[in-house]
Structure formats: structure tokens, C-alpha cells
Amino acid sequence: MNKSYFPMLDPLGFLLLLLYMVILIGALIYISRRLKVGFSAKAISMFFIYYTLFFIVSTLLPFVPDLPDTELFALIITENYFPPHQSLGVRLFYGITYPLRFLSFFTLELFILLQIFIFMLSLMILWKSWQIVLKYNHQDIALGANLFLFLSAIYPSFLLYIPIPLREFFILFGFSVMIYGLVERYYLGSGLFYIFLGSLLLIFGRPQLIVIVIIFLALFQKNRWIKYGLVAGSILFLPIIFSKLTSYQFTPEFFAYLRNVSNERYGELAYGMVEWSSYWELIRDLPLLFLQFILSPFPFLHDKNPLSLLAIFIDALFVIAIYLSVLYAGLKVSKIYLFIFLTSSILFAIWEFHLGAAVRHRMPLIAILLPVASYGMIKLYQDIQNYKAKK
Numbered sequence: 582m583n584k585s586y587f588p589m590l591d592p593l594g595f596l597l598l599l600l601y602m603v604i605l606i607g608a609l610i611y612i613s614r615r616l617k618v619g620f621s622a623k624a625i626s627m628f629f630i631y632y633t634l635f636f637i638v639s640t641l642l643p644f645v646p647d648l649p650d651t652e653l654f655a656l657i658i659t660e661n662y663f664p665p666h667q668s669l670g671v672r673l674f675y676g677i678t679y680p681l682r683f684l685s686f687f688t689l690e691l692f693i694l695l696q697i698f699i700f701m702l703s704l705m706i707l708w709k710s711w712q713i714v715l716k717y718n719h720q721d722i723a724l725g726a727n728l729f730l731f732l733s734a735i736y737p738s739f740l741l742y743i744p745i746p747l748r749e750f751f752i753l754f755g756f757s758v759m760i761y762g763l764v765e766r767y768y769l770g771s772g773l774f775y776i777f778l779g780s781l782l783l784i785f786g787r788p789q790l791i792v793i794v795i796i797f798l799a800l801f802q803k804n805r806w807i808k809y810g811l812v813a814g815s816i817l818f819l820p821i822i823f824s825k826l827t828s829y830q831f832t833p834e835f836f837a838y839l840r841n842v843s844n845e846r847y848g849e850l851a852y853g854m855v856e857w858s859s860y861w862e863l864i865r866d867l868p869l870l871f872l873q874f875i876l877s878p879f880p881f882l883h884d885k886n887p888l889s890l891l892a893i894f895i896d897a898l899f900v901i902a903i904y905l906s907v908l909y910a911g912l913k914v915s916k917i918y919l920f921i922f923l924t925s926s927i928l929f930a931i932w933e934f935h936l937g938a939a940v941r942h943r944m945p946l947i948a949i950l951l952p953v954a955s956y957g958m959i960k961l962y963q964d965i966q967n968y969k970a971k972k
Contacts, residue, residue: 585655586655590689594688602633618708620705631734640745651745653667657674658682670748670788673786674748674786703756710757711953737899741896751786756948759780762775762776791822795819797921840854850885851936873933875930878937910957929946
């Protein structure tokens with residue numbers, strides 16, 4: 582019972598838990614059938630119950646670490662607390678999640694169930710985007726659906742950050758909607774509505790993600806003149822928009838200042854003291870910053886033993902398996918997902934400075950790769966079977 586949000590648990594939430602589970606699972610089954618994503622009612626039910634049980638057990642037992650932000654978000658949920666001195670992203674999250682807090686009767690237990698519901702909805706949307714790729718490559722659109730759900734069930738970051746009071750579920754939802762729009766835009770020439778909707782959700786979750794939003798809006802335009810115009814406009818206006826939204830300066834010196842101050846504040850879990858007075862110096866340091874971000878907590882810019890950070894070390898082993906599976910899937914089917922992942926990771930790497938936060942913030946980017954990884958694993962299995970048959 583070491584969780585900071587444990588005192589905020591409410592008997593009313595537990596009393597209504599089973600009723601809400603039935604309603605939300607039923608809704609997910611209906612949505613799955615409407616979207617034709619190929620997830621069985623049994624798989625959806627088991628997945629939802631599994632994450633609900635994980636929330637209950639991890640709250641009562643200390644095997645999942647208590648994260649410092651969870652107390653703040655638990656207060657937002659249960660006390661309808663507006664955090665005036667927090668970042669703009671936290672305050673926007675407070676506003677946009679009011680309907681969820683109302684539906685949960687401002688109880689933590691029911692809000693977590695709604696989080697899991699939106700999390701599963703995000704997975705369905707990600708899989709729906711992957712079905713477009715499968716269809717385009719003349720593959721069975723149900724290929725790997727169960728494996729994708731299995732990977733989602735065992736992904737350590739999902740288990741660490743989804744069934745607790747945090748905003749990661751909402752950011753994942755924004756990413757999934759935007760990814761669906763980008764994939765639809767790339768293959769079918771449509772999808773602008775979903776790109777804008779996903780972008781809006783992302784900005785409400787973390788305003789600094791406006792950088793990613795504007796870049797993808799520019800790069801995924803079909804008309805080359807609109808594309809070139811938006812790219813040029815991004816270069817000119819992105820620093821201004823970013824500064825207005827976040828109150829941060831969009832300069833190498835300020836990014837260096839944020840990292841270095843944070844290194845002093847967070848001590849041994851921080852990494853990457855830098856000296857940036859130009860964009861060239863920032864670009865020069867990017868390769869190692871990128872590797873540290875995508876493979877945290879392995880030591881690229883620090884000398885801490887990654888085994889001492891067991892939970893995020895296990896996460897790193899999992900994501901390495903995902904990276905290898907995506908590469909095995911082949912560039913033909915994974916190029917758009919790899920492009921989105923690499924572009925986003927580079928931008929995240931400039932900002933990130935903390936070993937644990939890197940694992941947390943790369944979570945929605947790894948989620949993008951999970952459908953591709955499921956295909957790669959199936960392809961590897963099929964290739965092994967074919968090799969054995971030929972011997």
C-alpha cells in the first residue's frame with residue numbers, strides 16, 4: 582500500500598466497478614464490430630479484466646513503483662482539483678477530462694476503468710490504421726490481431742503507466758487518432774479530419790507536442806505546393822507558436838538550460854549535460870541523445886547500472902524485441918510507421934533528459950510499432966517453418 586493515491590480510493594467506486602466493467606466491455610465489443618478490427622469478444626473481455634485486475638493488485642502491492650505525478654492526477658480526478666500552478670498541459674488535461682470525471686462520479690476506480698476503455702479504443706484505432714497497410718499489401722487484414730493484443734498486454738510501459746492516474750492514456754489516444762489520419766492520408770489521400778482531431782487531443786495532453794503536429798501536417802500533404810508552403814511556414818512560425826503555447830523559448834540555449842537545470846534537480850536519473858549555442862551543436866549531439874531515448878535505461882550518456890532500474894530495464898528488453906521485429910517485417914510495410922517513429926523520437930530526444938521519463942514518453946511511439954512488430958513476428962515464424970519444410 583505504498584501508492585500516494587491509495588488514500589483517495591473510494592468504496593463507491595469499488596461498489597460500481599463490476600457494473601461499469603460490463604457496460605464498458607459491451608461498448609468495446611460493439612465498437613470493435615462496427616470498426617471491423619477483428620478483436621473477438623472474448624479477447625476484449627479478457628484484456629479489459631486483466632488491466633482492471635492489474636490496477637487493483639498494483640495499487641495494493643508494492644511491485645509497481647509509485648510515480649510522483651500520480652498523486653497530482655489522483656487529486657484532479659477525485660477532488661475535481663484545478664492545478665493553477667502546474668503546466669499548461671496539466672491544466673488543459675483538467676478541462677478536457679471533466680466529462681470522464683463526471684461519468685466516474687469523481688472516483689478513482691471508475692476513472693481508471695474509463696482510462697482502460699480509452700486505452701483499448703486507442704489500440705483498436707492503431708490496428709485499424711494497420712489494416713489499411715495490410716490491405717494495400719494484399720494481406721489478410723486479420724493477420725496478427727491476437728498477437729498485437731498479446732504484445733499490448735505484456736508491454737511493460739502499458740502496465741506501468743496506463744492503469745494508474747496519469748495522462749498517458751489520453752496522449753496515446755491522441756497519437757492513435759493522428760496516426761490513423763496520417764496512414765489514411767498516405768495510402769488513400771484522405772484522413773485530414775483525423776489528423777486534426779488527433780493533433781488537437783495531443784495538444785490538450787502536452788502542448789509542446791505542437792512541434793510534432795505541425796511537422797506532420799506539413800509533411801503529409803499531397804499537394805506539393807501546400808507541403809512546401811507549410812514546411813516554410815513551419816520554419817518561420819513554429820518557434821513563435823511553441824513559445825506562445827508553452828511559455829518556453831525556442832532556442833538551443835534555452836533547451837540546453839532546461840536539460841542542465843533538470844540534470845542538477847534529478848541527479849543520477851538524469852543524463853545529457855549539454856552546451857548548445859547553435860542549432861549545429863544541437864544536431865551534433867542528436868545521435869547519442871536519440872539512442873539514449875529509444876534504448877533507455879541502457880548507458881549511452883550515463884554510467885548507471887541499468888539492472889538497478891529493473892522495471893524500465895525489462896521495458897528496454899521488450900522494445901528491442903519490437904525494434905527487431907519491425908525491421909524483420911520489412912521496409913515495404915513499415916516505412917510510414919518507421920518514419921513517424923523516427924521523426925517523433927528525434928524531437929522527443931532533444932527535450933528528454935530523464936531515464937524513467939524517456940521510457941514513459943516513448944510509450945506512445947512504441948505503441949505505433951506494435952502492429953508492425955506483430956506482422957514481423959508472424960513473418961519470422963512462417964519463414965522458420967518454410968525453412969524447416971525445405972530441409
